């Protein structure tokens with residue numbers, strides 16, 4: 630698949646609730662790093678919804694180690710993580726893989742790993758560079774500024790490619 634692999638997620642679903650304990654278990658994945666903004670919650674939600682919180686905690690309960698990685702600030706991540714208590718890396722500079730690697734290195738689990746995120750050029754690329762699976766969700770809330778719209782526009786051909794491969798059973 631070559632370089633395009635870096636921009637093609639292993640799976641795309643509507644939201645984080647599609648990624649269940651069963652889903653991860655069937656793939657031998659026991660370490661999952663979640664992006665925060667537009668993946669677990671909207672950028673302007675300071676804390677996770679009760680549903681999101683319960684979902685992440687129940688994954689953890691089932692034996693999946695959950696971590697958070699965000700390009701957002703220390704303060705954003707600290708407040709968001711208060712009621713969760715996961716290992717979290719802020720200012721991660723995705724698509725750099727360094728934040729992801731820090732998460733995985735401190736985990737007590739040692740099975741398969743994945744990143745759940747919402748963006749191809751940051752999350753998917755970071756996951757590939759770290760050598761782990763990438764599961765995308767549709768952005769919780771599409772940011773309205775021009776920069777995000779620009780990025781989404783350039784993601785489209787990669788999303789079409791993913792759907793094509795999926796249809797042909799090549800993923």
Ligand SMILES: [Mg+2]
Pocket residue numbers: 664665666667668746747748
């Ligand atoms: Mg995001």
